[in-house]
Amino acid sequence: DIVMSQSPDSLAVSLGERATINCKSSQSILNSSNNKNNLAWYQQKPGQPPKLLIYWASTRESGVPDRFSGSGSGTDFTLTISSLQAEDVAVYYCHQYYTTPQTFGQGTEVEIK
Amino acid sequence: QVQLQESGPGLVKPSQTLSLTCTVSGGPISSGRYYWSWIRQPAGKGLEWIGQIYISGGTNYNPSLKSRVSMSVETSKNQFSLKLTSVTAADTAVYYCVGEEIGFDPWGQGTLVTVSS
Numbered sequence: 655d656i657v658m659s660q661s662p663d664s665l666a667v668s669l670g671e672r673a674t675i676n677c678k679s680s681q682s683i684l685n686s687s688n689n690k691n692n693l694a695w696y697q698q699k700p701g702q703p704p705k706l707l708i709y710w711a712s713t714r715e716s717g718v719p720d721r722f723s724g725s726g727s728g729t730d731f732t733l734t735i736s737s738l739q740a741e742d743v744a745v746y747y748c749h750q751y752y753t754t755p756q757t758f759g760q761g762t763e764v765e766i767k
Numbered sequence: 768q769v770q771l772q773e774s775g776p777g778l779v780k781p782s783q784t785l786s787l788t789c790t791v792s793g794g795p796i797s798s799g800r801y802y803w804s805w806i807r808q809p810a811g812k813g814l815e816w817i818g819q820i821y822i823s824g825g826t827n828y829n830p831s832l833k834s835r836v837s838m839s840v841e842t843s844k845n846q847f848s849l850k851l852t853s854v855t856a857a858d859t860a861v862y863y864c865v866g867e868e869i870g871f872d873p874w875g876q877g878t879l880v881t882v883s884s
Contacts (some may be wrong), residue, residue, distance in 0.1 A: 694870035694871070696870075702865045703874035703876060704814065704874060705872075705874075706870045706871060706872040709870035715872065740883065747816075749870070751867075751869075753833070754816075754819075754827045754829075755816055755827075755829040756816040757816065758815075760813050761813050761814075
């Protein structure tokens, strides 16, 4: 199985400041057939299912605010929230869909400082 | 817009079979647009992919559960289903049905299944 490791486990950021979450896969998830990384990011608020934010490591889902951005390639990826808003308090997960079993990071909890 | 809704017993006894159904609305399950997946989340913990089924009936299961899992699709009812046999307390979780195109979206609201006698 591909192990997805996120860091940090939690972080507290002031409103309007940048939040950065890292995700590392135990092997490359770069799809050679289309030169895209099979990596997605999700946001989960309490009592709700996860919400897809980003796929192909850097493509924002329709309707997702542009303060959310994804980057990285191969085994190292980053989700950045450029200016944290109160409604961004949530747990964020990375997910690889390169191979089965599909796997998720353990989650990063983002809160307001 | 495709929407998903899980249904099934909220309480299952140990050693019995967990059975859940996901009803798809807003589009035909047979469109071929999505893989149909199940994902679970124990309380306060992370996400575990259980497996997926395509409209052709082809399946992929998580090896950690493969011996106990089966999935099926019923196109006439626009539903797909999950069965997990020989459950234990470790199977207690919120179970989500999910469509997968590129990434997992859309999601059902989730249903809590508790394994207890």
